[in-house]
Amino acid sequence: QVQLVESAGGSVQAGGSLRLSCAASGYTSIRYCMAWFRQAAGKKREGVGSIDSDGTTKYSDSVKGRFTISKDNTKNTLHLQMDSLKPEDTAMYYCAAVYGARCPPLTEYNYGYWGQGTQVTVSS
Numbered sequence: 726q727v728q729l730v731e732s733a734g735g736s737v738q739a740g741g742s743l744r745l746s747c748a749a750s751g752y753t754s755i756r757y758c759m760a761w762f763r764q765a766a767g768k769k770r771e772g773v774g775s776i777d778s779d780g781t782t783k784y785s786d787s788v789k790g791r792f793t794i795s796k797d798n799t800k801n802t803l804h805l806q807m808d809s810l811k812p813e814d815t816a817m818y819y820c821a822a823v824y825g826a827r828c829p830p831l832t833e834y835n836y837g838y839w840g841q842g843t844q845v846t847v848s849s
Contacts, residue, residue, distance in 0.1 A: 729749050730841070734843035737845075739847055745820075745843060747805075749820075758777055773805070773831075774788065776795070792806065793806040819843075
């Protein structure tokens, strides 16, 4: 059974940084695409970025240049480094996974495995 568990989020002032992690178990991450999504209060869940099994990353336009996704295959861990945070980055952040070497488009319906979510709050 695939399980994804995010690390604790946090609160930070605008311009600051946070790093999220997602520990995966029940499978080997080298065979899975992994991704980050977020959902702000009252809004739809949106894709933040993804990482293919070979390490190729893609990002949404709203975070490109500020966020970095990486993974440690030896520890089955996914990371999201968030820099230059803005108040509009405030949301619940989720890690997600789907079997396959190449990541599908960043819509939630394409991903079958989800973490429980962790809150990130950015104050102005």
